[in-house]
Amino acid sequence: MANEVDMHSVAGVIIEDGKILIAKRIAKGGMGERWEFPGGKVEGGETDEQALVREYEEEFGVRVRVGAYIGDAKFERHGRRHVVRAYEAVLSGRDFVLSEHTAWRWACVEEIDALIQDDAFVPSDAHLAPFVKARLCFLGRDSR
DSSP states (O other): TOOOSSEEEEEOOOEEEEEEEEEOOOOOOOOOEEEOOEEEEOOOOOOHHHHHHHHHHHHHOOOEEEEEEEEEEEEEETTTTEEEEEEEEEEEHHHHHHOSEEEEEOOHHHHHHHHHTTBOOOOOHHHHHHHHHHHHHHOOOOOO
């Protein structure tokens, strides 16, 4: 069936003052040392929202409140079908304890576009960038 996927992931897009929180992955695996919208795999029995809360707790040591659905990207990698769904999220704190990333920062859309052009952004999340830009415009918080 066309809607079936092998891997289901989520990304939590945190927007503040027209900028987006991005994080640089540790040097591990094929996507190591690239920037991304934080998130991860949805485990069996989890909702997208539960997965995002868990991922932020595990990877940043903070809680988030999951908000509006932003968009999704479907793609194939190594013969497996994937979908990554993006949701807006709100941080409960900023005392980050990074476990899967080496750095984090607030980036404007132009900076994310440059990272994508330089192949320094996770490709699956690059497919989410147009939805994130549309969300910024909708909110009237475009950093340009």
